[in-house]
Amino acid sequence: MIVVHHLNNSRSQRILWLLEELGLPYEIKKYQRDPDTMLAPAALRAIHPLGKSPVITDGDITVAESGAIIEYLLETYQDSSTVRLQPPAGSAERRRYTYMLHFAEGSAMSPLLMKLVFDRIETSPMPFFVKPVAKAISQKVKTSFVLPNLKAHLDFLEAELHKSTWFAGEAFSAADIQISFVLEASASRGGLDGRYPKLSDFLQRIHARPAYRRALERGGEYAYAK
Incomplete structure (x- = not known):
């Protein structure tokens, strides 16, 4: 079992x-x-x-x-x-599937985790004389690196869904399952909003699937x- x-x-x-x-x-x-x-x-x-x-x-x-x-x-x-x-082995869809399967954790999650860490730095208890310095460093890292990368990833994924219904083609696949957490976390704290209609629609579609609900x-x- x-x-x-x-x-x-x-x-x-x-x-x-x-x-x-x-x-x-x-x-x-x-x-x-x-x-x-x-x-x-x-x-x-x-x-x-x-x-x-x-x-x-x-x-x-x-x-x-x-x-x-x-x-x-x-x-x-x-x-x-x-x-x-x-998708079938050797197909263009399979290559896209494999890429998305690894992109989700290999690239897309890193800036989301960094944003989570730096957001917590800004709100964590610390001596009053340290807090302005810590907050300034955190905001600098976020604005110069974290947020631009989050936007680049969301722009990329939005464009992918202009090519096909799902991330590996016209058929739902495990790549969609793998990428789901990235997009759910992005909707929660990473900037996924109404500017990304295809990604927002993707989240609505997966959340409506009976298997997802079960x-x-x-x-x-x-x-x-x-």
Whole structure:
């Protein structure tokens, strides 16, 4: 049995969604973030040394990292499912699919994480004489690097959806599942708003999918599904 080691308000929600799209049976072991640090609990290190989510176990196999989990599940189980979530090998759509699968975590998440860190620096308690300096440094980094990169990524993704209905072509694929967290986080804190109609429409479409809704029901707290 596939077990998803699921952290609330995290990227592991994508794995629940993928499993629902594939119609595969699975169990969930839930973990809660520390309310002060917002980090995963130490108990996750018993599953994987880095103590992060998502992680799945499948018998004696442990797989971490969203992209690796997606590839493992599709390679192992897609043939037993009536659902195809990868374009055919060797096709232009497959090359685009592979790019998007890796772009989501390899490039797109970095400025979102940096913005989260620097936003917290600006609001964290600190001595009054340090706060102006810390805030000035934070704002400089955001305006000179973080925000321009966020805009560049959103502009790029918006343009991609002018080419086709989904990120790898006309058919829904696991690349759309992988990119979903980037766009949900961007809508929450990264500048995704009415200036990006195609991306806003994408979020509405995925949030309406029955498999997405089932994953929410099973996964519990997920603040990004708005």
